[in-house]
Amino acid sequence: MNLELISKKDLLDSTGISYGQLYRWKRKQLIPEEWFIRKSTFTGQETFFPKDLILARIDKIINMKDDLSLDQVAGKLSPSLPDYELRKSDLLKRNIVSPVTLHRFAVHDPENTVYSFELILYFYLIDQLLQAGDMSMEEGERLLETLKDHFPKFDGKSCELIFIRKMGVSSFALLSLPSQLFFEKGVKVVARLSMTECIEQLKGKLV
Amino acid sequence: MDKNPYSNLDINGVATASGGQYERVNIEGVGKVEGDVRAASFRLNGVATVRGNVETERLESNGKLKIEGRLSAGTSHMDGYTDVLGSLSGEHVTSKGLLQIRGDCELERFDAEGGFVIDGLLNAGFVNVQLYGRAKTREIGCESILVRKIAKSQWKEMLRKMFGKWAAGLEAGTIEGDDVDLEYTAASVVRGNRVTLGPGCRIGRVEYRTELKKHPAAQVGEERKTGDGSHFA
Secondary structure (H helix, E strand, O other), X not given: OOOOEEEHHHHHHHHOOOHHHHHHHHHOOOOOHHHOEEEEEOOEEEEEEEHXXXXXXXXXXXXXXXXXXXXXXXXXXXXXXXXXXXXXXHHHHOOOOOHHHHHHHOOXXXXXXXXXXXXXXXXXXXXHHXXXXXXXXXXXXXXXXXXXXXXXXXOOOOEEEEEEEEOOEEEEEEEEOOOOOOOOOOOEEEEEEEHHHHHHHHHHHHO | OXXXXXXXXXXXXXXXXXXXXXXXXXXXEEEEEEEEEEEEEEEXXXXXXXXXXXXXEEEEEEEEEEEOOOEEEEEEEEEEEEEEOXXXXXXXXXEEEEEEEOOOEEEEEEEEEEEEEEEEEEEEEEEEEEEOOEEEEEEXXXXXXXXXXXXXXXXXXXXXXXXXXXXXXXXXXXXEEEEEEEOOEEEEEEEEEEEEEOXXXXXXXXXXXXXXXXXXXXXXXXXXXXXXXXXXX
């Protein structure tokens, strides 16, 4: 899979923002460092961005900055996990995770168990994949294991979850961004989710 | 006086101290700090080396300061020679003399009198450079930048003695900003909204959105108007 790139100049022309704004947003960490991809072209070094990611991000910033200060926007967008905890019963009540998922994966926890943001994120992800019909319950258990084992290692850096299947055999992978990944023939990419985006979605639901 | 939970670090004369969290760091003379330092304020008169990162709200340095890690400072005044092996981040830096940053530099405002060398990207809201030495950086990205050459000063004489004779000037790979106003600058690419090029500029390619003002003595390889109305650019 190849990430489509957009050059800085095309980005500024198509979004109408200025160099100053772009650099200011970078300073405020509204745009992650790893999206700035330096490549040499025939005119010298140029900076490129992952097209879909940066366009969605700029759209978000422009929409939010009317109501919020840049620092507040930065807080909403940062990939770091907030200090946020929720009881199991509240997860159900607020419809963040469906009862089926919780029943399957957290059946042994009493109703008043308090979950950390990370764990809520894992349940949320599994719930999303299950509801989309992409994944079976057994695979969900393996995904939960994978996330518990490996997601904390990224330590706030943005990463992606890849879910592939070949000849009915499925597997999960977490990879740091930006990276390119190529598969052999016959591999079906069932889902490719940006963890950062999931965190943002979940933050939007919780707060 | 028990209001502050942390003690002060005072060095008078020649001494080595350990890093850590302090209320105030005050070095007069020759000091060395082993490890990371966090302090509300950091003052130096003389020569100091910090073998680690420095995090402070106010930095004031007179003399030679070497930081072998990252520097993050709210406001800094640096007179003399400052060498940071890591990156520099903060709100406002005023540098008189020579500033050397091996990593990236992220600031809201950067005022430099004299020379500087930044190996990475200089990203600042407002960049104000008064040249009388050689300034060099890979890349500048900012809201507005103003580069001027100062005719005469004592510092210039001293820098010339220290580093031999060279022409004062700014050298950069790319300079990008909304308002770009340059003098005595050599750059391969300058991109901006309003671009003004004064005497002594040697620019490979200029891309501008609204206007370009050019001094007759400025050399420009290629000029291009981009965006906003010219769809064929």
